[in-house]
Amino acid sequence: xxxxxxxxxxxxxxxxxxxxxxxxxxxxxxxxxxxxxxxxxxxxxxxxxxxxxxxxxxxxxxxxxxxxxxxxxxxxxxxxxxxxxxxxxxxxxxxxxxxxxxxxxxxxxxxxxxxxxxxxxxxxxxxxxxxxxxxxxxxxxxxxxxxxxxxxxxxxxxxxxxxxxxxxxxxxxxxxxxxxxxxxx
Numbered sequence: 001x002x003x004x005x006x007x008x009x010x011x012x013x014x015x016x017x018x019x020x021x022x023x024x025x026x027x028x029x030x031x032x033x034x035x036x037x038x039x040x041x042x043x044x045x046x047x048x049x050x051x052x053x054x055x056x057x058x059x060x061x062x063x064x065x066x067x068x069x070x071x072x073x074x075x076x077x078x079x080x081x082x083x084x085x086x087x088x089x090x091x092x093x094x095x096x097x098x099x100x101x102x103x104x105x106x107x108x109x110x111x112x113x114x115x116x117x118x119x120x121x122x123x124x125x126x127x128x129x130x131x132x133x134x135x136x137x138x139x140x141x142x143x144x145x146x147x148x149x150x151x152x153x154x155x156x157x158x159x160x161x162x163x164x165x166x167x168x169x170x171x172x173x174x175x176x177x178x179x180x181x182x183x184x185x
Contacts, residue, residue, distance in 0.1 A: 035067035
């Protein structure tokens with residue numbers, strides 16, 4: 001059994017069994033981790049409020065046949081993002097992007113620092129989300145500056161398709177409306 005204490009960003013929380021839950025975290029030291037949280041759905045749970053999506057937490061994890069959260073304490077609950085419906089919706093969409101673009105146990109301290117900075121200053125970029133997505137994509141190795149459209153090889157790319165990890169120009173994106181696209185330019 002191995003024990004870890006690390007900072008983490010809560011990406012998602014879902015039910016598992018009657019009173020337990022599964023929490024998806026992006027940790028500073030381990031990368032993305034899906035951990036079991038025992039009794040999190042009970043009314044007396046002390047962990048439940050700390051493990052809400054968008055929270056930065058200090059948590060203690062143990063690894064034995066998977067990860068389990070033992071303790072968690074909120075460091076920043078990003079309450080400023082939850083006050084305005086549009087901003088809250090945009091931040092939840094960004095959570096889905098982070099979840100889709102990261103892999104379990106692939107640590108990237110630079111990406112963690114970028115996530116932390118993005119959510120601290122999210123309100124300032126609420127009207128220009130393209131900057132956030134372009135920056136995070138470049139850290140993950142998908143730099144839009146060097147991209148070509150996957151369909152026609154055009155240098156003027158405007159969108160990124162999460163499912164296939166490809167860039168598309170405006171013209172080709174119209175042909176590909178079945179999958180969700182992220183505007184990056």
